Amino acid sequence: MLNLRTLVISLIWLAFSFCAHAQDNRSATDWLDRMSRASRELDYFGVFSYEHGASNQTLRVIHVVRDGLEYERLMHMDGEPHEIIRKGHPADCIHSGARLMRSDSRQIRRNLAERFGADYQELQSYYQIALAGEERVAGRRAVKIILRANDDYRNSYVLSIDANSGLLLRSLMHDNQGRILERFQFSIIAAGVPIEAEMLEAETANPIIVTNHHPEPGVQPEQPTGQRMIDLVDFQWLPRGFIAVEPIEPSYESITFSDGLAVFSVYLERVSLEMGDVDGWAQQGGTMALARRLAPPLQEVVFTVVGELPLLTIERVSASARVVLPNQAEGVLSETPATQQ
Amino acid sequence: MSEKQAESLSALMDNEANELELHRLLSQSQDSELRARWSRYHIARSAMRNDVSSFSHIDISAAISEAVDSESTVGKKPWVRAIGSMAVAASVTLAIMVGVRVYNTQLSDGADVMAAAQDRPAVQGVELPAITLQQGETFASYGTDQARPDPRNNQPVVRVVRRHSPYAQSRLQDFMSQHAEQATLNANLGVIPYARVNDDRVQQ
Numbered sequence: 001m002l003n004l005r006t007l008v009i010s011l012i013w014l015a016f017s018f019c020a021h022a023q024d025n026r027s028a029t030d031w032l033d034r035m036s037r038a039s040r041e042l043d044y045f046g047v048f049s050y051e052h053g054a055s056n057q058t059l060r061v062i063h064v065v066r067d068g069l070e071y072e073r074l075m076h077m078d079g080e081p082h083e084i085i086r087k088g089h090p091a092d093c094i095h096s097g098a099r100l101m102r103s104d105s106r107q108i109r110r111n112l113a114e115r116f117g118a119d120y121q122e123l124q125s126y127y128q129i130a131l132a133g134e135e136r137v138a139g140r141r142a143v144k145i146i147l148r149a150n151d152d153y154r155n156s157y158v159l160s161i162d163a164n165s166g167l168l169l170r171s172l173m174h175d176n177q178g179r180i181l182e183r184f185q186f187s188i189i190a191a192g193v194p195i196e197a198e199m200l201e202a203e204t205a206n207p208i209i210v211t212n213h214h215p216e217p218g219v220q221p222e223q224p225t226g227q228r229m230i231d232l233v234d235f236q237w238l239p240r241g242f243i244a245v246e247p248i249e250p251s252y253e254s255i256t257f258s259d260g261l262a263v264f265s266v267y268l269e270r271v272s273l274e275m276g277d278v279d280g281w282a283q284q285g286g287t288m289a290l291a292r293r294l295a296p297p298l299q300e301v302v303f304t305v306v307g308e309l310p311l312l313t314i315e316r317v318s319a320s321a322r323v324v325l326p327n328q329a330e331g332v333l334s335e336t337p338a339t340q341q
Numbered sequence: 342m343s344e345k346q347a348e349s350l351s352a353l354m355d356n357e358a359n360e361l362e363l364h365r366l367l368s369q370s371q372d373s374e375l376r377a378r379w380s381r382y383h384i385a386r387s388a389m390r391n392d393v394s395s396f397s398h399i400d401i402s403a404a405i406s407e408a409v410d411s412e413s414t415v416g417k418k419p420w421v422r423a424i425g426s427m428a429v430a431a432s433v434t435l436a437i438m439v440g441v442r443v444y445n446t447q448l449s450d451g452a453d454v455m456a457a458a459q460d461r462p463a464v465q466g467v468e469l470p471a472i473t474l475q476q477g478e479t480f481a482s483y484g485t486d487q488a489r490p491d492p493r494n495n496q497p498v499v500r501v502v503r504r505h506s507p508y509a510q511s512r513l514q515d516f517m518s519q520h521a522e523q524a525t526l527n528a529n530l531g532v533i534p535y536a537r538v539n540d541d542r543v544q545q
Contacts, residue, residue, distance in 0.1 A: 032529070035529055036529035039529060039530075039531035039532075048532070048536070050533070050536035050537070057536070059532070059536055061532045063532075072532070074532060074535050074536070084535055084538075086522075086525075086535075089526070095526040095527045096527065097523075097526070097527025097528060098526060098527050098528065098529050101529045167531070168529075168530060168531050168533075171530060171533060182533075182537070184530075184533050184536060208518075210522055245523065245526075245527045248519075248522060248523060248526070251515070251519065252515070252516070252519065254516075254519065256520070256523040256527065258524075258527040258528060260528065260529075261528055261529075261530075262528065263520070263523060263524040263527050263528050263534075264520075265516070265519065265520040265523055267516050267519075269512065271512075278512075282513060284517075284537070285537060286537070287517065287520075287537055289513055289516065289517070291513070302512075304512070304513070304516055306513075306516050306517055306520045307520070308524070308537075
């Protein structure tokens with residue numbers, strides 16, 4: 001009799017613990033993986049605020065996937081009406097940087113480790129990633145995840161992910177002293193609801209339409225002919241864990257790096273000396289930019305680093321970059337590099 | 342006289358001693374060497390402050406002590422003193438516990454640190470309207486004589502040196518919006534990269 005009671009109690013206890021476990025067995029990295037898919041694959045619309053310093057803007061977003069292509073319309077709700085419409089990026093085309101957050105990225109990591117040596121590891125070696133309980137954001141149950149930078153070269157994040165859809169509901173970006181650099185937060189969001197096609201149509205006269213994606217999955221954008229100077233840049237230092245990602249149709253010579261969470265881009269352009277001084281740095285929220293002219297004989301080339309990273313990192317990247325010219329002659333900087341003497 | 346005492350005494354002279362140090366010094370003030378040094382420091386300090394008096398070398402502490410002893414100790418029953426000292430001991434313990442708690446919290450739980458940080462104002466300079474690109478102003482220092490921020494504490498020194506050229510500004514706007522597209526594709530933060538791009542910045 002006693003044995004039976006013990007058995008029943010054990011079974012009930014087991015069942016309960018199993019239920020409790022089933023609900024919470026997602027690890028922080030599982031949640032990140034889910035988030036990385038949700039933002040691209042789901043149909044959703046919502047209103048969010050984006051705040052940095054004293055600036056606070058409200059925006060509306062509509063995101064749909066039709067025939068495997070992503071469409072997104074972003075509209076500023078304050079000030080002059082402005083819209084950004086992104087069209088036609090294949091939802092299953094995952095760029096390298098975005099892949100770094102996914103749990104099935106073992107193969108890409110292996111490739112990266114081969115390319116960058118044993119130095120390349122997974123996201124957890126650059127950020128301390130931890131679940132930090134649940135909270136309520138935009139009227140929804142959210143899972144809070146802290147990603148604390150392991151070094152001073154990147155910022156830290158506190159993300160709140162919708163427990164139902166996996167969408168990112170709130171994000172706080174902190175510098176290494178815990179100051180908030182930017183705050184993004186949905187106030188209303190609806191996921192998995194039917195969205196009418198007309199909701200994607202522009203309301204304003206001059207929407208900014210971004211279609212500069214590769215036209216078909218896997219097809220790289222056409223590179224301009226001739227020698228590109230960006231290919232001659234030798235970065236003698238890069239923050240650990242950042243990899244070069246696929247270029248998009250470039251209007252400037254540029255290269256972009258990502259560690260899966262933070263992204264920075266480097267731009268090169270010719271600016272004649274008559275244009276005056278362009279050296280300087282800029283900050284807006286978490287975005288830092290640093291521009292400098294290269295040393296002679298490349299003083300007409302301005303090297304700009306833009307990214308959501310501490311200025312320390314941006315400065316080090318900028319200072320460590322060298323342009324190695326195959327031909328040190330000054331003529332190498334002619335207006336059309338392809339026809340250089 | 343220990344080195345620690347000397348340090349505490351020195352700190353006290355500079356008005357930098359904490360309460361514990363002060364208490365320690367007072368409790369050890371029967372030490373003649375300590376008293377002699379204390380007196381010397383005092384004279385030196387007074388001299389430096391130009392208020393040295395011709396009486397400063399006279400030690401009146403014995404006389405004061407005697408006078409205090411001879412006063413009646415109304416209300417200072419032994420048990421009151423005992424409770425008083427216990428209360429002090431207890432509060433010191435509490436202070437130590439609180440200290441350890443805060444320390445542990447900071448080490449173990451990033452959330453608390455970050456939550457605490459939320460209450461702090463953002464980077465000082467960021468509050469200034471001059472650094473928002475929206476208004477077409479210089480939002481950072483541009484130029485050779487600019488005040489560079491100290492990268493070590495990542496505290497931007499927003500000292501506007503001059504307006505940077507419209508050319509430089511429009512380039513920066515371009516770069517930031519191109520960067521936003523790359524950030525959208527290469528970080529999994531959904532719409533955030535484009536939210537960072539100020540509308541005026543994208544508009545050509």
